[in-house]
Amino acid sequence: MFVGVGAAAASMALPTALAAPAAPSQDAERARINAWFDARYREQLAFSPISRSYQGDKTDYDKIDDLSEEAADRQLDWQRRSVEQLKAGFDRAVLPVDAQLSYDLWIYQYEEAAAAAKFRRNVYLFDQLFGSHTRLPQFLMSIHKVDEPADIDAYIARIGGIARAELQLLEIAKRNAAAGSRVPRFAYAAMIPQARALITGAPFTTEGKSAVWTDVETKIDGLVKAGKIDGAKADAYRTAAAKALTESWQPAYEALIAWFESELPKADAVATGVGKNPNGQAYYAMMLASSTTTDLTADQVHQIGLDEVKRIRGEMEAIKQKVGFTGTLQQFFTFMREDDRFYYPNTDAGRQAYIDAATAHIAFMKTKLPDYFGILPKADVVVKRVESYREVPGGAQHYLMSSPDGSRPGVFYAHLADMRAMPIPQLEVIAYHEALPGHHMNFAIAQELTDIPNFRRFLYINAFQEGWGLYTERFGKEVGAYKDPYSDFGRLTTEIWRAIRLVVDTGLHAKGWTEEEAVAYFTENSPAAANQIRSEVQRYIVMPGQATGYKIGMIRILALRRKAEAVLGDRFDIRGFHDTILGQGQMPLDLLERRVDQWIAVRKAG
Structure with missing residues (x-):
């Protein structure tokens, strides 16, 4: 169980001195706009009893959301009117920095919803993974x-x-x-x-x-x-x-x-992307923008993926040589994919061994976090097998958030129906991504914050949260993880996997690739298990754009860290940087960059 240090640590990441010392009028405006946000958020939650339950609130506990299109129209109209009220009632220019961020995020939510509403007929409501x-x-x-x-x-x-x-x-x-x-x-x-x-x-x-x-x-x-x-x-x-x-x-x-x-x-029967559907290319462009929170085109994302695949293959070659494998990288992929040493038995004992190993990696990371983070979550995180009724062989492992009060732990879910789709070398890195310091740190800290409006505690921004998850995989090397070179190769396997996603997702949805073409590219560039590759490609087909947020988000977070290190030199503080990323909830990448720039300015000024 973690002990959080609360809002005090969050304010360390972006000191109130930024606005400072705040004039009484700014304090009053902050209080007034935060009260407005909390009142509007209560109204918004009335549309979703399910969201209330996820937050541990038993209001409307006997109800399920109205999921009709008419209800969606009513909610979108409510959002539109709330933005009009916000702009009429508050002058953004006179708000303190933290309130300006809230102002921008409220408008961002509406603009995202309005953009998606134009493509209602393009959406897949039922799929094999998250239907x-x-x-x-x-x-x-x-x-x-x-x-x-x-x-x-x-x-x-x-x-x-x-x-x-x-x-x-x-x-x-x-x-x-x-x-x-x-x-x-x-x-x-x-x-x-x-x-x-x-x-x-x-x-x-x-x-x-x-x-x-x-x-x-x-x-x-x-x-x-x-x-x-x-x-x-x-x-x-x-x-x-x-x-x-x-x-x-x-x-x-x-x-x-x-x-x-x-x-x-x-x-x-021959599966491909949404680009072939009516209005499909425009729909995919919208999904790509939403998933990456950038204006990158499909061609640009595709090229970034190709470049990253090439770079990571070079790092893989180095590990191949380190372990003394004399064949080609493709032969090493086959060895990693087929050798029995890299899999637990396809038995209940093997499945429990997987869960135990993931739990041990999370326990190791817990001991390292206080040196790198000022804010730690109160809620714990546990590892569980996906329930049998929704388990998919080779399905993507995922995270279910904790309750805001910490009474319900976060859950790192693993699909364990087919242990040959769950390679041991990838186990360690995925535990860090899904649990600590990845998704659990991200979601639990945001929910437990007390110094931001409530709507921001529960925001979900794909490029932010998945980019953070991928950043933490690499961060593990800084704290002494991946001692086994095969486990480090597993880390590179998951990183190249996310780079492959940029190529494959855009290939499927913007360039007309078929499922088999996507599987072939994935197989050529990754040692991932065959069933894992197939499941992944099928995931990208039914969830257009979502898989691109990981690598684009990671690249931006790494760039922000390098910028901070270069500008600040000896004044760079890794705990302060991480708290700046996590200490105000999720946000689009452009707003995250603005926040980091503000932190850099404060640190530079001493």
Whole structure:
């Protein structure tokens, strides 16, 4: 468990002396605009009971978001009007620096939403990795805590709410498919069994228990053990939950499955990107801008990727020589991909060994962080296997954020269905990326801040958070990680993987590459396991642009650090730099650069 040092450390990163000493009018304006932001954010959260639950707030605990297009229109109109109010009510020029950042971020959120709304018909709402058919059940089972009897009442109500939301999304997905935007055949082939798994077992079928029913029983039994309900009340809750599941949840999932099955033969057997879809090139340009928070074109991103792949291959050659391998780099890739020493057994013991090793790497990093960070998260982070109903062999490992009060730890999730898709040399670096000092540091610190408006504590900016995750992989070398040269090669494997993403993502969506062409390029330039490569390429196909944020964000953060080191010399402070990056929440890369420049100016002035 970490001990945070709170807002005091955050202010060390960007001292209040920047505005300073602040005139009373600036203090008053800061207080006034922050109160305005918090009031507007409360209004915004009313659109999303799910977001409230992620934040540990039980307001509207029995509700699921309205996911209709009409509701999306209402929210976008609310955002537009809020921006008009902001501009009319506050003069940005007289605000202190921190309030100016909040002002810009509020407008940025609206502009992003407005840009995305123009491409509503291009969106893939269901996919094999992060589709709503698995994400909403995961939310219910992982995030909806049951502490009191009222919470299980809310849980049962949310069963029906999820069924309604899935049907709302299904109607939109049908419109999008009719407009020419449907995921490739491989996605439907994966989604059908995923959806079936969520209505297999009790109370839907006679053999075994479904994941959701196991969760229901566990949470009801918890209330019994706590002495908060008796056996009769527990039975009544089980009956009510079974009724909601069989009468609402099951029909909704049967409708999803029927549509997935009807779409599968219509979908592309030869998968490619969204560029071929109606308005697809413009949609991809918007997604690229959103994912990188830059104005880089697809051609520019593609070239950056090619250059980075070439550079990293040179570093890989050096390690190949260090371990005494005499063949070509491509032969070394094959050796790393196929040799049994680089994999845990495909058994429960092997899976537990993977989780134990990741946990040990995180524990090592915990001992190093105080020397490099002034702000540390209060919430802990744990390693878990992805739930069986949504596990994909070779699927991307990922992070689920902690609760703001630290009572629910962050989770580093690993797909362990196929241990041959989980190479040991990549284990250490991925633990640092997903947990510490990567995503968990990023999200937990932001949520725990007390000196910024609440909306900023929960912002998600792809290039920032993924760029930070990739930066921390490289940072591990600074603290003595990757002692095994094969583990260091694993670090380079994940870095070249992110550089490959720049090439492959733009290749698929802007240059007309097929899945097989993307797999071939990936395989030629990476020792990643074959199933891992296939899963990754399929991820990029259904999530256009998202994978480009990692390397673009990392490159910018590294450039900012080098600038700070060059300008400040002996006055450069690594703890202050890291706290400047993390100490005010997430933001687009241009605003991050402005913040770092301000920190540099303060340090330079002494």
